[in-house]
Amino acid sequence: MCEAICYREAVFGSRFGLALGNAFADFWADSLLLRNHCGVVNTVPGSSVNPVEAETLSKIEVLSDLEPLVNELMASHEAKRVLWFPAELLEPPPGEDPDRHLKALRERARGISDPARVALALNLLTEEGLPHFHRLLAVYLGTDSIWAKWNNLWTAEEDRHGAILHDYTRDAGVFDPVVIEKMQFEYIKAGFEPEWDRDPYRVFVYTSLQERATQVSHANTGKFASQYEPTIGTVLANVAKEEARHYTFYRSVFKAVLERDPNQGLVAASKIMPAIDMPGVNMPHFRELADVVRRAEIYGPRDYLRIVEELIKYWSIDTMDGLNDLGRAAQEKIMAIPARLVRIADIMEQKTKPKSFAFDVIFNREFAME
Numbered sequence: 001m002c003e004a005i006c007y008r009e010a011v012f013g014s015r016f017g018l019a020l021g022n023a024f025a026d027f028w029a030d031s032l033l034l035r036n037h038c039g040v041v042n043t044v045p046g047s048s049v050n051p052v053e054a055e056t057l058s059k060i061e062v063l064s065d066l067e068p069l070v071n072e073l074m075a076s077h078e079a080k081r082v083l084w085f086p087a088e089l090l091e092p093p094p095g096e097d098p099d100r101h102l103k104a105l106r107e108r109a110r111g112i113s114d115p116a117r118v119a120l121a122l123n124l125l126t127e128e129g130l131p132h133f134h135r136l137l138a139v140y141l142g143t144d145s146i147w148a149k150w151n152n153l154w155t156a157e158e159d160r161h162g163a164i165l166h167d168y169t170r171d172a173g174v175f176d177p178v179v180i181e182k183m184q185f186e187y188i189k190a191g192f193e194p195e196w197d198r199d200p201y202r203v204f205v206y207t208s209l210q211e212r213a214t215q216v217s218h219a220n221t222g223k224f225a226s227q228y229e230p231t232i233g234t235v236l237a238n239v240a241k242e243e244a245r246h247y248t249f250y251r252s253v254f255k256a257v258l259e260r261d262p263n264q265g266l267v268a269a270s271k272i273m274p275a276i277d278m279p280g281v282n283m284p285h286f287r288e289l290a291d292v293v294r295r296a297e298i299y300g301p302r303d304y305l306r307i308v309e310e311l312i313k314y315w316s317i318d319t320m321d322g323l324n325d326l327g328r329a330a331q332e333k334i335m336a337i338p339a340r341l342v343r344i345a346d347i348m349e350q351k352t353k354p355k356s357f358a359f360d361v362i363f364n365r366e367f368a369m370e
């Protein structure tokens, strides 16, 4: 037994020790003592590992066990990826006068409707929240394994999403440029601490949902805004395709988690799936901005419902059996989510009355929505 625990400490302790936050500092200090103890006496004071710590250790083992799969998923992700860069999509084609190119873009972009501008603002800010997510992945998955390599690759890809939306909207004059940058500043300054309770499994549930949600939102915004200005359609189609590939990665990882640890996997999913907190929720006007996007049918509770149903099916949550009490309770909770989301969407739609909006980020013009 000592051997097994010493091994776990050696393999996982250094990699994930820092990753699990302050409350675990003592635990990892204990683990270190335990290792010394093992080295000398070859016995283990089993009482030093309480059930919560044991649960965390077993999750860490599952993550370690998944490393070969992550390697494979990363290789196939990179093999399929078409790596584009913001300047390639936005710069004038060779031979075209840059000033003329920019002037023509600005002229076309004048037609972009206010609801489409609101959707672009929310999409841009969501992408620019990347520092929050890079940090969360590093904290929950560690900084010296294949998980860190994935985090860095994913961050490099995501960084282009915020960059291209910032550059496009600046070139095209979509926003008051200072207002959008101040919103971004406040949003990053506010931090983002989702209630993941130091559970690394929740990272994969959240990221699966969020990648798919951003894919839908970018694709719909692109279709909507490109009626007026086609470049934004191309930009957002490229971004949405990349979100789809990230979604494939995260949902595959979580499927493998469920195969290895179905009960704890379901518990994690049942905590996240009812609703995902968007980091921008505390931003000024966030709810009104989201209301506009819902009314424009770009992204709303019915889209979230479809994503939840899709993941329940992909993860085979409805047909999982052989669960313990905890797993069965979590499964029931998850299976009740779609009906609850339908009720929320129904109520929201029934309560919706025509309303006027005005936001300083889009020059305070008043516009009305059904």
Ligand SMILES: [Fe+2]
Binding pocket: 127, 158, 161, 214, 243
């Ligand atoms: Fe993105």
Ligand SMILES: [Fe+2]
Binding pocket: 158, 211, 242, 243, 246, 247
């Ligand atoms: Fe993504």
